[in-house]
Amino acid sequence: MAELIQGLSKLTFWSWLADFHGALAMLSLxxxxxxxxxxxxxxxxxxxxxxxxxxxxxxxxxxxxxxxFGLTIYIPYRAEGGPRTILKGSEDLAWxxxxxxxxxxxxxxxxxxxxxAALVIVSQMGGKFNESQNKYLRLSVITSLILSLIFVLVVxxxxxxxxxxxxx
Numbered sequence: 001m002a003e004l005i006q007g008l009s010k011l012t013f014w015s016w017l018a019d020f021h022g023a024l025a026m027l028s029l030x031x032x033x034x035x036x037x038x039x040x041x042x043x044x045x046x047x048x049x050x051x052x053x054x055x056x057x058x059x060x061x062x063x064x065x066x067x068x069f070g071l072t073i074y075i076p077y078r079a080e081g082g083p084r085t086i087l088k089g090s091e092d093l094a095w096x097x098x099x100x101x102x103x104x105x106x107x108x109x110x111x112x113x114x115x116x117a118a119l120v121i122v123s124q125m126g127g128k129f130n131e132s133q134n135k136y137l138r139l140s141v142i143t144s145l146i147l148s149l150i151f152v153l154v155v156x157x158x159x160x161x162x163x164x165x166x167x168x
Contacts, residue, residue, distance in 0.1 A: 014076045018168050021069040024062055025156055031059040032149045039142050043130040049122065056119040063112040063152075070108060076168050083166035096162050104158040111148035118144040 011019070035055045041048040078084050087097040118141045121129075128134055 014073070014168055017069060018073055018163075021066065021073055024066045024069060025152070028059060028062050028066060028152055029149075031055055031062060032145065032152070035059060035145050036142070036149075039138075039145065049127075049129055053119065053122050056115055056122060060112055060115045060119055063115060063148075067108055067112060073168060083162070083168055086166040087162070093165060096165055100158045101162050104155050104162070107151050107158075108155045111151050114144040114148045114151075 008016075035052060038048050038052040038055055042052055076082050084097055084101075087093045087101075121137050121141055125134060125137060129138065
């Protein structure tokens with residue numbers, strides 16, 4: 001345990017922040033899984049809908065924090081001599097910043113919006129959520145969850161691709 005604490009204390013601020021950012025991303029995957037399972041259990045288990053609301057709220061907060069920390073990590077990325085300079089300075093690597101990183105930046109803002117929409121629907125519908133006349137609203141919730149999950153996976157893959165070539 002002392003070795004772990006000693007190792008963590010040697011990390012730079014930016015390394016710690018990047019690692020925490022990654023931990024938030026991993027937490028989001030757990031919350032996506034829980035949200036999808038709870039969605040399908042919401043018509044079978046009485047408390048599942050309440051837990052779905054809590055999970056969507058936690059997922060929304062996690063995704064917002066993930067974006068905030070991602071924007072914060074962008075500071076050393078853009079610093080002179082940083083990863084952005086390395087990528088843009090090479091003709092072979094410039095596409096990683098110009099296409100992949102730019103795509104990643106914009107796509108990262110969609111999941112919190114989609115999850116917030118799902119949270120509002122689940123919260124406003126309450127007990128009516130499972131009624132047959134609300135099937136399209138139910139469908140929009142699972143669609144938001146799955147699309148957001150796909151977007152987060154794409155963003156994470158793009159981030160790993162860029163940081164493997166030019167780490168922060």
